[in-house]
Amino acid sequence: MDALNMAAEHLIGQPVKHSAFGHGTVESLSGNVVTVNFSQGDKKFIYPDAFKSFLRLEDEEGREEFNRLMEVRKRRIEAKKEVVREKEETRRKFRSKKLVPNSQAVFNVSEEELKESTEREWAFTGRYQSGFSEGRARTAGRIKPNSLCMLTTLGKSEPESERQLRGLFMAREDFYGDECTDGQVDAHKKYRLLLSPENAFRIWDAVDEADMPKRFGGLHFRYVSENSALSILKAVKEKLGEEHSEFMDEFIKYYCRLNSITITKK
DSSP states (O other), X not given: OOHHHHHHTTTTTXXXXXXXXXXXXXXXXXXXXXXXXXTTEEXXXXXXXXXXXXXXXXXXXXXXXXXXXXXXXXXXXXXXXXXXXXXXXXXXXXXXXXXXXXXXXXXXXXXXXXXXXXXXXXXXXXBOOSSTTTTSBOOOTTOOTTOEEEEEEOOTTSOGGGOEEEEXXXXXXXXXXXXXXXXXXXXEEEEEEEOOTTTOEEGGGGSOGGGSOSOOTTOSEEEEOHHHHHHHHHHHHHHHOXXXXXXXXXXXXXXXXXXXXXXXXX
């Protein structure tokens, strides 16, 4: 129950003035209908909207408190409308941007970076090592809300085939790599997952051998195809088993919807 509904309980018996009917008394309140008794009979109004224009509390102190509550209500309604507008703008922006192939990203992280990414809910694209942009965060122009970001680790002396998948997340709904200057790829609030050491597995076992890069070199992330990312998601679902099956089905459905991939039913 919000403050205005709570305040309504104290309106019964309060004197009010109407712009046309004159002085009256609040008789009852049922749901969003307030009944006021005037000399010419009872009149019903919508609560609390009628107090914005037609009705005025006679008690000055009570009127000021009621007006304050109305202002709070107004700001709350505007805040909700703003959230709706922002969501619609996010959807419009995504629809207007053409999907590009190979926009899924595999990140090469250390154990320390893995922990930091998990705590801060983003992955870092790394920095340019030479040239005009040396020291600046790498751009990730292909990463958009449809991108699956996979956090992986690899021992210094291990071949690329041993790369371990340790975590994954969809990019946040309003993240666009071509607008990002700090190299922080923000994670989706729901579609993200950290794999325990027991559930970590060799990521490239889930894709065709041709899709496995020979090496990362000095790069902090590499792009892979939409089909490769989908295969990895399915491998995660199989690895986690029945306990996480429902969540992974939702995860995969979300990924496929944003990447215009048709899910074939067996």
